Amino acid sequence: MNIFQKLFSIKPSLIRQDVILTPFLTLDLFRQSPDSEKTKGLLFEVLNEDKFSVIKTGVGINFVSDAVFYLRNTPCKRVYLIGSCGSVSSLDIGEIVVVEKAYAFESLTQTLNNDFSMEAIPADKKLFDNFMQLNKNNCRKADIATISSFYLEETNIFPFKQKDISGVDLESSGFYSASRYVGLSALAILYVTDIVNKKPFYRNLLPREKSLIRDCRSRAISLLCRYIRERSA
Secondary structure, three states: OOHHHHHHOOOHHHOOOEEEEEOOOOHHHHOOOOOOEEEEOOOOEEEEOOOOEEEEOOOOHHHHHHHHHHHHHOOOOEEEEEEEEEEOOOOOOOOEEEEEEEEEEOOHHHHHOOOOOOOEEEOOHHHHHHHHHHHOOOOEEEEEEEEOOHHHHOOOOOOOOOOOOOEEEOOHHHHHHHHHHHOOEEEEEEEEEEEOOOEOOOOOOOHHHHHHHHHHHHHHHHHHHHHHHHHOO
């Protein structure tokens, strides 16, 4: 058994050309067929559909970026991230966001030293333009900051306004960086679950907000799965 099979519990040759990564969503949310195979390795869970693979990575930049690195020696050509984000400006709970570029604010040490010189890493332009053209009425494009601390996101230490950043997450910049490093086309799609300093992630959600989040999560999954199926048809 090689390292990939140990970590993913599936042979690398069985991974599809299109791969969806999700930090925490249940794999059954992506299931297209009752006969689809689901496996669980040492680090990652995998659902293999006819047109794509879905990998549950665990939350955070390290797990997501490592999953991308290990995809290097598989048939994978395009990789997608689907997860959640918080709004810091104009985004509302229940909206779907396609990340045009992600600012790499993931270094806690640099953040505490007020060093925000890190670059913004873009999505694959062809994937981004094509997805937005087909789904412009169902989602918004936005720039996201990937951060390392829930505590610090509420202290106004980050230069969100100066850089026209709309939301924050824990994975997108590392996902784009790792994908660029291994030569995979990458696109991140997020749904908004909270508003920093106004409706924070740790508060109790109202029934309407719970419904909004469930709906936008389902719509985001449906849009992405349909996009992959249609482009591979």
